Amino acid sequence: MLQFKLVLLxxxxxGKSSIVHRFVKDTFDELxxxxxxxxxxSQSIKIKDPNSEEDVVIKFEIWxxxxxxxxxxLAPMYYRNANAALVVYDVTEADSLVKAQAWVNELKQKVxxxxxxxxxxxxxxxxxxxxxxxxxxxxxxxxxxxxDENLLFKEVSAKTGLNIKEVFQTIGEKxxxxxxxELAKNPGNGNGINGxxxxxxxxxxxxxxxxxxxx
Amino acid sequence: xxxxxxxxSMVERRPSFFSFQQPTPLIVPHLAGIEDPLPETxxxxxxxxxxxxxxxxxxxxxxxxxxxxxxxxxxxxDYYGDSSAxxxxxxxxxxxxxxxxxxxxxxxxxxxxxxxxxxxxxxxQSRTFGIDLSPKIMFAKSDLLSILVKSRxxxxxxxxALSTFHTxxxxxxxxxxxxxxxxxxxxxxxxxxxxxxxxxIKFVLDWEQQPxxxxxxxxxxxxEFLVDKFKLDKPQVFELIFSIGLCYNIDTKVxxxxxxxxxYLISFDVYGPFPVLYSKYGGAGEISQxxxxxAAVAGATYKLNEKLVTYNPETKIATFEDGxxxxxxxxxxxxxxxxxxxxxxxxxxxxxxxxxxxxxxKNCSEWFNNSESAAVIVFPxxxxxxxxxxxxxxxxxxxxxxxxxxxxxxxxxxxxxxxPRAEMDLDxxxxxxxxxxxRESSTKIPEDDNLVQVTQDGHSIVNSFKLGQSFKEYVTRExxxxxxxxxxxxxxxxxxxxxxxxxxxxxxxEQINKFIPNASDNGVIYTAMPSGEISYDEVxxxxxxxxxxxxxxxxxxxxxxxxxxxxxxMGNDGTAPTYDENAIEDDDEDEDVDMNRDDDNNEFVGxxxx
Numbered sequence: 106m107l108q109f110k111l112v113l114l115x116x117x118x119x120g121k122s123s124i125v126h127r128f129v130k131d132t133f134d135e136l137x138x139x140x141x142x143x144x145x146x147s148q149s150i151k152i153k154d155p156n157s158e159e160d161v162v163i164k165f166e167i168w169x170x171x172x173x174x175x176x177x178x179l180a181p182m183y184y185r186n187a188n189a190a191l192v193v194y195d196v197t198e199a200d201s202l203v204k205a206q207a208w209v210n211e212l213k214q215k216v217x218x219x220x221x222x223x224x225x226x227x228x229x230x231x232x233x234x235x236x237x238x239x240x241x242x243x244x245x246x247x248x249x250x251x252x253d254e255n256l257l258f259k260e261v262s263a264k265t266g267l268n269i270k271e272v273f274q275t276i277g278e279k280x281x282x283x284x285x286x287e288l289a290k291n292p293g294n295g296n297g298i299n300g301x302x303x304x305x306x307x308x309x310x311x312x313x314x315x316x317x318x319x320x
Numbered sequence: 321x322x323x324x325x326x327x328x329s330m331v332e333r334r335p336s337f338f339s340f341q342q343p344t345p346l347i348v349p350h351l352a353g354i355e356d357p358l359p360e361t362x363x364x365x366x367x368x369x370x371x372x373x374x375x376x377x378x379x380x381x382x383x384x385x386x387x388x389x390x391x392x393x394x395x396x397x398d399y400y401g402d403s404s405a406x407x408x409x410x411x412x413x414x415x416x417x418x419x420x421x422x423x424x425x426x427x428x429x430x431x432x433x434x435x436x437x438x439x440x441x442x443x444x445q446s447r448t449f450g451i452d453l454s455p456k457i458m459f460a461k462s463d464l465l466s467i468l469v470k471s472r473x474x475x476x477x478x479x480x481a482l483s484t485f486h487t488x489x490x491x492x493x494x495x496x497x498x499x500x501x502x503x504x505x506x507x508x509x510x511x512x513x514x515x516x517x518x519x520x521i522k523f524v525l526d527w528e529q530q531p532x533x534x535x536x537x538x539x540x541x542x543x544e545f546l547v548d549k550f551k552l553d554k555p556q557v558f559e560l561i562f563s564i565g566l567c568y569n570i571d572t573k574v575x576x577x578x579x580x581x582x583x584y585l586i587s588f589d590v591y592g593p594f595p596v597l598y599s600k601y602g603g604a605g606e607i608s609q610x611x612x613x614x615a616a617v618a619g620a621t622y623k624l625n626e627k628l629v630t631y632n633p634e635t636k637i638a639t640f641e642d643g644x645x646x647x648x649x650x651x652x653x654x655x656x657x658x659x660x661x662x663x664x665x666x667x668x669x670x671x672x673x674x675x676x677x678x679x680x681x682k683n684c685s686e687w688f689n690n691s692e693s694a695a696v697i698v699f700p701x702x703x704x705x706x707x708x709x710x711x712x713x714x715x716x717x718x719x720x721x722x723x724x725x726x727x728x729x730x731x732x733x734x735x736x737x738x739x740p741r742a743e744m745d746l747d748x749x750x751x752x753x754x755x756x757x758x759r760e761s762s763t764k765i766p767e768d769d770n771l772v773q774v775t776q777d778g779h780s781i782v783n784s785f786k787l788g789q790s791f792k793e794y795v796t797r798e799x800x801x802x803x804x805x806x807x808x809x810x811x812x813x814x815x816x817x818x819x820x821x822x823x824x825x826x827x828x829x830e831q832i833n834k835f836i837p838n839a840s841d842n843g844v845i846y847t848a849m850p851s852g853e854i855s856y857d858e859v860x861x862x863x864x865x866x867x868x869x870x871x872x873x874x875x876x877x878x879x880x881x882x883x884x885x886x887x888x889x890m891g892n893d894g895t896a897p898t899y900d901e902n903a904i905e906d907d908d909e910d911e912d913v914d915m916n917r918d919d920d921n922n923e924f925v926g927x928x929x930x
Contacts, residue, residue, distance in 0.1 A: 145475070169617075171613060171616035171617045172616050172619075172621065172622070173612075173613065173616045173622045175621070175622075175623075176622065176623040176624065176625075176626075177624070178400075178622040178623060178624045180400050180609040180612065180613060181399075181400075181609070182476055182601075182606060182609045182610065182613065183613070185601065217447075303480065303481065303691055304478045304479060304480060304600075305479045305480065305481060305591050305592070305597060307465065307468060307469050307474040307479060307591075308469050308474070309591075310460070310590045310591055311589070311590070311591055311592055
């Protein structure tokens with residue numbers, strides 16, 4: 106199973122968390138106890154390997170801003186080793202696309218990885234469907250910006266679930282494609298984690314494990 | 321719902337609480353980022369204002385947030401970590417000039433050299449370095465580690481092992497014989513010494529229960545106790561006090577030293593054959609970011625670049641430099657390093673911690689164990705040219721930690737020596753390290769038939785080892801390339817000993833009761849600056865003392881019970897792990913720590929009648 110870190114960005118109240126909850130729990134609003142306290146949310150999807158046609162499971166580790174974006178107080182830890190980013194704006198909020206663009210610049214500066222997959226998302230299209238006059242950011246405007254910056258782009262609704270799964274599916278496929286290219290370049294470098302450095306799993310002390318054999 | 325045993329949290333104690341009983345779990349506070357829309361302005365009213373995002377303040381912020389307090393956590397810097405920060409080289413440059421402009425209280429005498437090799441036109445980029453202002457190591461069995469697990473903050477971090485402890489003696493480094501196996505198999509130790517050493521180790525694991533043995537010595541130094549009671553010789557005594565106990569001088573008293581030696585021994589083999597861990601990408605800076613994120617998830621509001629100017633305990637209004645104000649219902653907690661002008665209530669910061677941090681252009685793998693990227697080097701008293709009275713300790717962090725690029729290494733030297741001689745001791749230790757790493761790395765020149773080797777850029781280097789030249793001569797010609805050298809003195813009111821004692825941190829009561837006219841910090845509770853202690857031992861103790869002052873008791877300190885399954889603790893096959901959490905939370909249950917699971921040496925155990 107391949108695992109990728111995905112971070113959410115965008116201004117407060119554009120609906121970042123709602124998108125994730127729609128994707129992870131397939132719910133909108135309410136009853137979120139089971140996610141409370143989780144360091145981040147995770148959700149797996151299946152994609153098809155374009156060559157072998159076999160199913161591949163991709164797991165997203167999704168980091169929410171936890172409100173730390175409000176005063177531009179996101180920690181370096183948040184961006185570190187991110188493979189993908191979902192940058193969200195609100196199609197009914199005039200300056201939210203401008204702010205999303207600032208987040209894209211911030212991302213490119215903070216994440217050194219040129220393989221970072223950035224998906225721009227215009228949320229709350231449900232409001233526009235109810236009341237077309239609410240739209241202040243056109244599809245054309247956002248599409249053009251996304252094309253210029255080489256971003257993926259889609260309009261979604263966390264409330265109705267429109268295009269939510271598709272967005273993550275697209276990101277997953279893109280990440281898989283990049284991974285395949287990377288593997289072809291340096292085979293044997295499993296999950297992109299470098300060298301022989303061993304990370305320690307803190308909740309798993311070895312003392313209690315009488316079956317472990319340390320030489 | 322409320323269980324009868326649990327003391328109500330502050331939220332529950334508020335009168336408004338019982339007027340709307342909610343069916344949701346009470347321990348769960350408002351979730352920022354998930355509840356939306358979020359307020360765009362600074363909250364008008366909070367329970368607790370915490371100023372500074374260092375280790376103690378961050379642990380406290382997370383503990384209070386999960387307990388249900390409404391926390392506003394600010395920092396006057398544009399980065400997280402404050403006195404515990406992990407900074408890039410560019411940030412260090414700025415930090416040093418701020419200290420020298422007297423803009424950062426509790427630091428002085430900062431000096432910095434940075435080579436042109438680091439920078440936009442150099443070989444290395446500033447941002448590829450993460451330099452800790454308070455470098456620390458974490459024992460595998462420690463209160464901080466169990467809180468990292470309990471709070472799930474560990475999920476934001478990555479940890480690596482550190483098993484190598486070198487002691488500098490007679491001008492060379494001795495690797496610590498730290499496992500029972502190594503003691504047994506060490507041919508240089510006489511049988512009698514091994515026996516005495518094992519007797520002591522058995523005692524120290526359970527020392528608190530045997531006051532009859534140590535109490536007569538409680539005001540004496542450990543050295544005296546070890547020689548008198550356990551008939552140990554100087555090399556073992558030094559090793560126990562300085563490498564295993566990581567004590568700061570030869571006079572360290574018996575109970576405190578025993579606690580420190582035990583700390584090392586019980587940490588050994590908890591996660592594997594090493595006693596200590598460190599976090600990747602930076603130490604305290606990373607861990608404090610993790611706790612801040614946890615606090616944010618629990619509803620705390622974060623604001624960097626926010627400097628407190630004054631707090632008025634009568635109106636309960638805190639005023640910031642940008643003019644914004646907040647009403648603080650309960651308490652203001654502040655790090656001395658963020659103290660505003662006219663902070664007349666700040667406790668005297670009377671202890672100095674001297675630090676010398678170097679980035680060297682060598683990977684220093686000679687000092688690391690296989691697959692590790694860090695080591696500790698201890699210079700006992702009187703082992704240096706400077707005739708040092710206090711220990712100099714060095715934490716070596718290599719590129720495997722991702723704190724520095726390949727081919728470089730960060731050396732963190734520190735001493736609790738007070739006054740100007742500290743700098744001389746640090747320089748002497750640096751020199752000893754430079755000589756040692758050159759000597760050790762040059763002996764690694766392959767012993768093949770080529771007396772002359774040609775380097776990649778075409779220069780020929782003569783293998784001096786083969787030519788029979790003395791190392792000393794060889795040493796004088798090669799130099800360790802220092803990419804950066806940073807010296808500074810940090811002040812603290814925490815002495816570098818006994819930091820697990822809560823009484824050390826309990827000096828805020830007198831402050832609260834004091835009211836000094838024109839002071840900007842009346843009613844503020846000050847946290848403690850990091851001490852010279854090499855481990856994180858003081859952090860949880862210090863945070864708990866303040867937590868208790870605010871909440872009334874520390875019973876529910878991180879008493880969080882996450883109901884969801886923990887994805888990180890799941891095995892790859894999706895099954896839950898079978899670990900016993902008590903194993904790392906409760907020291908007392910695990911007295912019988914097996915320091916060596918290699919049964920091959922059982923023959924010795926039999927003979928030694930332990």
